[in-house]
Amino acid sequence: MTNSRVDALDDAWVRPRPSRRGYRNDAVLAVVVFALSLGSLELYYSIGFYPDPAPAWLGILMMLLQSAPLAWRRRYPVSVLVFSAAVFMAVQILNVPEVLFSNIAFFIAMYTAGAWGRHRRLSMAARLLVIAAMFVWLFSALLAPAFAAGLADRDVVGSVSPVVAVGLVTILQNLLYFGGAYYFGSRAWIAARERAALEDRTEQLAEExxxxxxxxxxxxxxxxxxxxxxxxxxxxxxxxxxxxxxxxxxxxxxxxxxxxxxxxxxxxxxxxxxxxxxxxxxxxxxxxxxxxxxxxxxxxxxxxxxxxxxxxxxxxxxxxxxxxxxxxxxxxxxxxxxxxxxxxxxxxxxxxxxxxxxxxxxxxxxxxxxxxxxxxxxxxxxxxxxxxxxxxxxxxxxxxxxxxxxxxxxxxxxxxxxxxxxxxxxxxxxxxxxxxxxx
The missing domain is CATH 3.30.565.10 (Histidine kinase-like ATPase, C-terminal domain)
Incomplete structure (x- = not known):
């Protein structure tokens, strides 16, 4: 097991589904994330995060759509990931002033797809496509406003231009964010596979x-x-x-x-x-x-x-x-x-x-x-x-x-x-x- 690739795509092992208690814990997690995101949403409204924020009812709806799918994250990990990515982009596009728990919910969905995806090739493809789509969208959503704000015409104060600085910071943040979600999800799946193999060997040794x-x-x-x-x-x-x-x-x-x-x-x-x-x-x-x-x-x-x-x-x-x-x-x-x-x-x-x-x-x-x-x-x-x-x-x-x-x-x-x-x-x-x- 120690020489396994990160995803072990050719491995025939399928991770068993969680117990009913595990599904109940997922539902509790969804409720907790939704409650905390409502509090965070109110704080961002108070801060004035966006000059023209979305209405409060729309913000509550988007927080519900972002957190509720977590209740089914281990039943349908790939579907939850795709849906969560779509809602995450919608939250930014609609100027819903909440980024803390939206990012946390999206991270959990990305992690779960790697840790609990029963079809490894589909899980890997879905995560890579979502990451690629997110990078394209983030660059278009961040760099375009940066140019519109005149960052390209500003004088260079440090060693790099403001546009390059924004791009590098964006790349670094998202590499850490998406890379961490991808890596830890895959490692969780491999750890589960190794535990299953150890239990199987233990059972075989007992029979022997x-x-x-x-x-x-x-x-x-x-x-x-x-x-x-x-x-x-x-x-x-x-x-x-x-x-x-x-x-x-x-x-x-x-x-x-x-x-x-x-x-x-x-x-x-x-x-x-x-x-x-x-x-x-x-x-x-x-x-x-x-x-x-x-x-x-x-x-x-x-x-x-x-x-x-x-x-x-x-x-x-x-x-x-x-x-x-x-x-x-x-x-x-x-x-x-x-x-x-x-x-x-x-x-x-x-x-x-x-x-x-x-x-x-x-x-x-x-x-x-x-x-x-x-x-x-x-x-x-x-x-x-x-x-x-x-x-x-x-x-x-x-x-x-x-x-x-x-x-x-x-x-x-x-x-x-x-x-x-x-x-x-x-x-x-x-x-x-x-x-x-x-x-």
Whole structure:
């Protein structure tokens, strides 16, 4: 808005009409100007402003015609301006001895045409034509009497002749008068347009805040659902396998059954503890939330707990192995918990779909710019029913987690049987390096 032209003729914005209160204020203004012009008219009559002034009734009529249209100045700004200009010239031609409030009323009409004209080109054209007509009329009305009064024949007292002095004074006065009315009217319209644009932007920002808040709520619900799925699904799946193993050996190997039940108890306690930590964090507004991904603080799990995770699978009766390739290095909390959750979800899916007879092979590779997680299972009998890549909330959750840290996921059945989950996760140093290269 700051670079707008004075009239902004090509702007499609139309200034809203004033309220009923605004129209009432215009009517009050017309009454006040008329009352003051009558008092001014009486003073000019008393001064003897004109040697042969117009009759009093004509003066009152002209003051009424000059001030009354101001009541409609914001309804019909251009029409009021043209009418006011005609009456203003008539007041001078008819020798009505009042120039103070006539000029004020005419100034208000000129200002209003610029401030409230709904058709900008018409408003500008009307004001320029009125100004041009006024200059022509004023020169003819003032310079002709000046010559008739003998100003041209008078001796030059100052630095310029009397005729030139009268002309310059007339030009200066009218430039200030008409220029001020034109400029301030246009500036009032531009200020109104800028206020409207600011209100519109404020409304848009409020709507955007509402949309952002709604999206934040949806994302938070998604994050909670993902965390609950990761925590509950894994532990419940493991406990289900352990309970089945305990039931099968309860009669012939009570000690093995006791060990399975102890593992169930341990898994249940761990699930409760992790749920407690997560819910405590959700109630704490000071904890940071990573949009679309896991938070750093709700869980103490990470790559360091992967051996324990595979140990839980082994305690459930599955053959599970963990292999670490490369030189381990510290990972950011977000990357570390993402690795843990991916492996946890892959094991949960293997338990659900491959059964207790499947073997699980988990590999964690430390590469130069990323870590790679690969979890495969051998499959089981009956054959898995979930063969579609990306189906199920578990796969969707893993994709969302990885997308939050810039990682990718490959998941699907293997040609030789079983299922494969592979995730590539950029490390913090790789992400920082890519940002620097982009800059």
């Amino acid at each position: 805040r509402e949309r952002t808040a709604a999206q934040a709520v949806s994302l938070e619900r998604l994050r909670i659902a993902r965390e609950l799925h990761d925590v509950v699904a894994h532990h419940v799946s493991v406990m289900g396998v352990q309970a089945g193993a305990a039931r099968r050996v309860l009669q012939r190997d009570p000690q093995q059954a006791v060990e399975s039940l102890s593992a169930i108890e341990s898994s249940a306690r761990e699930a409760v503890d992790e749920l407690h930590r997560m819910l405590t964090t959700l109630r704490d507004d000071s904890q940071p939330i990573e949009t679309g991904g896991a938070v750093d603080s709700p869980s103490t799990h990470g790559v360091e707990q992967l051996p324990e995770l595979l140990g839980d699978a082994r305690s459930a009766g599955l053959a599970a192995e963990l292999t670490i390739v490369g030189d381990p290095r510290p990972l950011s909390p977000l990357v570390s918990i993402t690795v843990y959750r991916v492996v946890q979800e892959a094991i949960t899916n293997a338990i659900k779909h491959a059964g207790a007879s499947a073997s699980i092979d988990a590999r964690l590779r430390y590469l130069d710019s990323m870590v790679e997680v690969e979890v495969t299972d051998s499959g089981g009998l009956p054959a898995r029913s979930a063969t579609g890549q990306g189906s199920g909330l578990g796969i969707v959750g893993m994709r969302e987690r990885l997308a939050a840290v810039g990682g990718t996921l490959e998941a699907g059945p293997r040609a030789r049987g079983g299922y494969l989950v592979r995730a590539d996760i950029p490390t913090a140093s790789a992400v920082a390096r890519s940002k620097q290269e982009a800059q």
